[in-house]
Amino acid sequence: MKFLVVDDSSTMRRIVVNSLQRIGFADTVEAGDGREALEKFDASVKFVITDWNMPNMTGTELAKALREREDGRHIPILMVTARSVREDIIAAMEAGVNNYIVKPFTPQILKEKIDALLSVAAAG
Amino acid sequence: MSARHELFYHTEATLRLVDHELSEHHAVHAVHAAPDVPETRDAPRAAVAPLSGLAALPLILERALAEIEAVLASLRDNRTALETATVEKLQRTSDKLREVTTVTEVAATDILDALERAQRHVDELDACDESGDRGHARATRDLLREELFAMMGCLQFQDITTQQLAYASSVLTDMENRLLAIARLFDPAATLARTASAAPDPRTYAPDATALHAEERQALADEIFAR
Numbered sequence: 001m002k003f004l005v006v007d008d009s010s011t012m013r014r015i016v017v018n019s020l021q022r023i024g025f026a027d028t029v030e031a032g033d034g035r036e037a038l039e040k041f042d043a044s045v046k047f048v049i050t051d052w053n054m055p056n057m058t059g060t061e062l063a064k065a066l067r068e069r070e071d072g073r074h075i076p077i078l079m080v081t082a083r084s085v086r087e088d089i090i091a092a093m094e095a096g097v098n099n100y101i102v103k104p105f106t107p108q109i110l111k112e113k114i115d116a117l118l119s120v121a122a123a124g
Numbered sequence: 125m126s127a128r129h130e131l132f133y134h135t136e137a138t139l140r141l142v143d144h145e146l147s148e149h150h151a152v153h154a155v156h157a158a159p160d161v162p163e164t165r166d167a168p169r170a171a172v173a174p175l176s177g178l179a180a181l182p183l184i185l186e187r188a189l190a191e192i193e194a195v196l197a198s199l200r201d202n203r204t205a206l207e208t209a210t211v212e213k214l215q216r217t218s219d220k221l222r223e224v225t226t227v228t229e230v231a232a233t234d235i236l237d238a239l240e241r242a243q244r245h246v247d248e249l250d251a252c253d254e255s256g257d258r259g260h261a262r263a264t265r266d267l268l269r270e271e272l273f274a275m276m277g278c279l280q281f282q283d284i285t286t287q288q289l290a291y292a293s294s295v296l297t298d299m300e301n302r303l304l305a306i307a308r309l310f311d312p313a314a315t316l317a318r319t320a321s322a323a324p325d326p327r328t329y330a331p332d333a334t335a336l337h338a339e340e341r342q343a344l345a346d347e348i349f350a351r
Contacts, residue, residue: 008328009283015276022273053287055328082284082333084341089348100345104280104338107273 002027006037006050006062007080012103016049016080019107023114034062043071047114052081052092060095067096074124076117080105136196143189146182195309202306210299217295220288227335231281238278242271281335290329297323 003020005028007013017028029045031037034057037050048066052059059079066072079092080101089100098120099113245268252261307314334341 007283009286011279012283015280018273018276053328053330055325058327081330082287083330084334084344085332086344086348088330089345093349099349102338102341102345103284103333104277104335105342107277109342 001025001046002029002044004029004031004037004041004045004048004050006031006034006048006054006059008032008051008054012051012080016110019110020049022107023111025114033057034059034065037062038065041066041072046075047117048075048077050077050079052079052083052088060092060097063092063096074121076121078113078117080110136193140189143186146185198309199306202302202309206302210295210302213295213298217292220292223334223336224285224288227281227285230335231278234278235275238271238275242268242275245271284333284335287329287333290324291331291333294323294326294329 003025005013005016005020007016010032013030013032017030020026020028025047029040031040033054034050036056037048038057041048048062050059050062057065059081063077063079066075066077076099077097078099078101079097080103081088081092082103083089083092084102092100098117101109101113245264248264249261249268252258252264304314
């Protein structure tokens with residue numbers, strides 16, 4: 001299963017990719033912002049993990065753009081961000097994000113959220 | 125009321141007083157200078173004539189007063205804008221910068237602790253080599269991997285502090301521009317000695333980014349997404 005990891009911080013991308021590898025998901029593709037993510041998004045991508053604050057196109061804009069595409073309408077989107085104000089979390093949900101992780105996160109939380117979203121996707 | 129604010133008000137009050145005195149003087153002078161004023165009045169026309177050069181003075185001073193009042197009003201506006209828009213931001217920035225120090229120190233301590241534990245695991249692996257205890261060696265290797273992984277997780281502070289510093293930078297740039305606007309009240313040609321720095325792109329940082337209370341913040345997100 002291929003994961004698209006989107007974050008403007010290369011440190012965070014490495015941490016997320018390393019965490020994914022550790023929990024058994026070695027197939028990843030990286031993007032530095034939402035615009036690059038849209039360019040790299042294709043049918044092989046089955047899961048999107050995105051930051052919120054990025055140049056050119058933010059994570060919520062990316063979520064909205066993906067939801068408007070036929071091939072992105074049902075893809076699980078997990079947001080990993082430093083934003084944690086109630087209004088922001090609700091805005092992310094309204095943009096089409098399926099679940100939300102607050103930075104700094106633990107690998108356990110990442111695994112829990114991915115497992116939960118994959119089981120929902122499998123059931124749907 | 126601050127000393128500077130008080131000074132503005134005193135200055136304005138004094139200028140108003142001067143204005144009042146000048147207006148009175150101007151009125152008296154106008155009466156004396158009027159053609160239908162008989163010379164038998166207290167001030168003979170001959171005596172008034174030398175004042176005609178001064179006749180414009182009250183008007184000039186009135187105009188100067190109006191200009192000073194406008195500058196004072198503008199200064200007051202800018203002061204209020206500075207107070208309301210930036211003081212709170214500066215205090216918040218100060219808090220953020222303190223948090224950067226704390227978070228950096230906590231991350232460094234956590235990494236050092238994990239390194240020390242990793243070193244002990246390596247020592248244990250050496251001991252396992254000598255004793256041939258493969259089971260213990262396997263368990264120790266797993267623990268070592270956990271420590272290395274935890275160290276990587278600690279490095280998330282870099283992303284959060286980057287966002288906090290971007291916020292601090294944006295506040296300082298805003299202050300720089302506001303102070304420049306005030307300087308231009310006195311000298312329209314006022315410029316910065318260096319090119320004004322561009323504020324960081326607000327899309328690239330979260331103003332409330334923090335590394336603190338992650339569990340509580342995660343609980344809030346879980347609660348909202350569970351609905």
